[in-house]
Amino acid sequence: MQTIKRALVTGISGQDGAYLAQLLLEKGYEVTGTFRRTSSVNFWRIEELGIQDHPNLKLVEHDLTDLSSSIRLLQNGQFGEIYNLAAQSFVGVSFEQPITTAEITGLGAVNLLEAIRIVDPKIRFYQASTSEMFGKVQAIPQKEDTPFYPRSPYGVAKLYAHWMTVNYRESYGIFGCSGILFNHESPLRGREFVTRKITDSVAKIKLGKLDVLELGNLDAKRDWGFAKEYVEGMWRILQADQPDTYVLATNRTETVRDFVTMAFKAVDIAIEWQGAGETETGHDAQSGKVLVRISPKYYRPAEVDLLIGDPAKAKAVLGWEPKTTLEELCQMMVEADLRRNSAGFSF
Numbered sequence: 629m630q631t632i633k634r635a636l637v638t639g640i641s642g643q644d645g646a647y648l649a650q651l652l653l654e655k656g657y658e659v660t661g662t663f664r665r666t667s668s669v670n671f672w673r674i675e676e677l678g679i680q681d682h683p684n685l686k687l688v689e690h691d692l693t694d695l696s697s698s699i700r701l702l703q704n705g706q707f708g709e710i711y712n713l714a715a716q717s718f719v720g721v722s723f724e725q726p727i728t729t730a731e732i733t734g735l736g737a738v739n740l741l742e743a744i745r746i747v748d749p750k751i752r753f754y755q756a757s758t759s760e761m762f763g764k765v766q767a768i769p770q771k772e773d774t775p776f777y778p779r780s781p782y783g784v785a786k787l788y789a790h791w792m793t794v795n796y797r798e799s800y801g802i803f804g805c806s807g808i809l810f811n812h813e814s815p816l817r818g819r820e821f822v823t824r825k826i827t828d829s830v831a832k833i834k835l836g837k838l839d840v841l842e843l844g845n846l847d848a849k850r851d852w853g854f855a856k857e858y859v860e861g862m863w864r865i866l867q868a869d870q871p872d873t874y875v876l877a878t879n880r881t882e883t884v885r886d887f888v889t890m891a892f893k894a895v896d897i898a899i900e901w902q903g904a905g906e907t908e909t910g911h912d913a914q915s916g917k918v919l920v921r922i923s924p925k926y927y928r929p930a931e932v933d934l935l936i937g938d939p940a941k942a943k944a945v946l947g948w949e950p951k952t953t954l955e956e957l958c959q960m961m962v963e964a965d966l967r968r969n970s971a972g973f974s975f
């Protein structure tokens with residue numbers, strides 16, 4: 629007799645939640661996806677993937693910070709696997725809302741671990757850890773045993789959740805796993821994150837709907853991969869024989885400036901850079917160049933300057949490796965934003 633696989637995905641309305649739900653549904657899982665009630669809850673991502681009406685997908689309202697509702701959720705769900713992707717995940721906002729970030733991103737994970745411990749300690753648990761935990765990096769490239777040095781309230785909250793996952797594994801034998809994922813992008817990325825802000829703006833500029841692109845620190849270096857491939861890594865992490873921690877990354881790093889250059893190249897537009905404090909020269913209609921302006925309002929109180937991950941362990945143990953290049957990813961995102969903006973909408 630074949631047993632039905634049931635998975636809980638917290639954060640179903642986010643980029644990773646949508647791609648992971650799609651993957652699990654394709655693999656025959658019954659998926660319960662949770663979302664938090666907000667005035668603007670929006671399922672555009674699962675709609676774009678065409679899975680919103682899938683018979684094996686159930687959407688449930690849930691607040692990660694509420695332990696009793698987490699317990700009830702697990703009692704009713706009979707899940708074999710839980711993927712904790714819900715978080716206040718924007719680094720910039722975490723400086724303005726450190727407590728909320730700690731409650732959702734940090735304590736929220738512990739609520740789920742406690743619910744697992746109480747309801748069914750055999751449930752496999754995936755914690756979405758992050759390269760932000762490396763922050764002011766102590767080694768290059770970063771791998772599973774690189775010491776952590778988070779540089780934002782978000783990174784600190786994630787580090788707490790990460791160590792609690794390890795602790796529940798070691799204390800109670802819970803199959804608790806952590807994926808330390810480096811930045812992963814896609815057409816489903818939110819526009820508050822830098823890659824998508826860039827590709828959406830490039831599309832608007834190409835279509836004559838915007839003149840100037842304003843950004844913060846262009847020198848930050850990131851290891852950017854394709855989110856759809858990274859959720860496959862999450863799934864593989866939970867299928868392994870032993871619970872463990874894995875880095876998922878591409879092992880290539882580029883600056884924000886490089887990504888801007890790549891995105892404008894995709895639409896064949898030349899750039900005129902304007903540094904912070906330089907006086908505005910305006911959109912240069914004659915040269916056809918578009919202005920990219922640095923604005924300190926996007927600077928963070930503490931910055932993560934350089935991230936580059938070594939995914940060797942994930943390749944060796946899980947057979948996981950990234951395939952999409954940054955150029956292909958950028959092109960894919962620009963094309964999606966051109967399509968959306970031409971059709972008169974953009975999420």
Ligand SMILES: Nc1nc2c(ncn2[C@@H]2O[C@H](COP(=O)(O)OP(=O)(O)O[C@H]3O[C@H](CO)[C@@H](O)[C@H](O)[C@@H]3O)[C@@H](O)[C@H]2O)c(=O)[nH]1
Nearest residue numbers: 717719758759760810811820821822823843844845848926
């Ligand atoms: N968001 C944003 N970032 C900007 C801008 N200008 C420059 N940046 C720089 O671009 C870099 C990337 O910023 P984000 O795209 O916001 O991502 P992040 O801070 O690296 O965090 C993302 O990756 C983490 C994994 O390392 C994730 O854990 C986190 O949730 C998020 O997805 C940062 O150095 C940021 O200062 C801007 O206008 N907006």
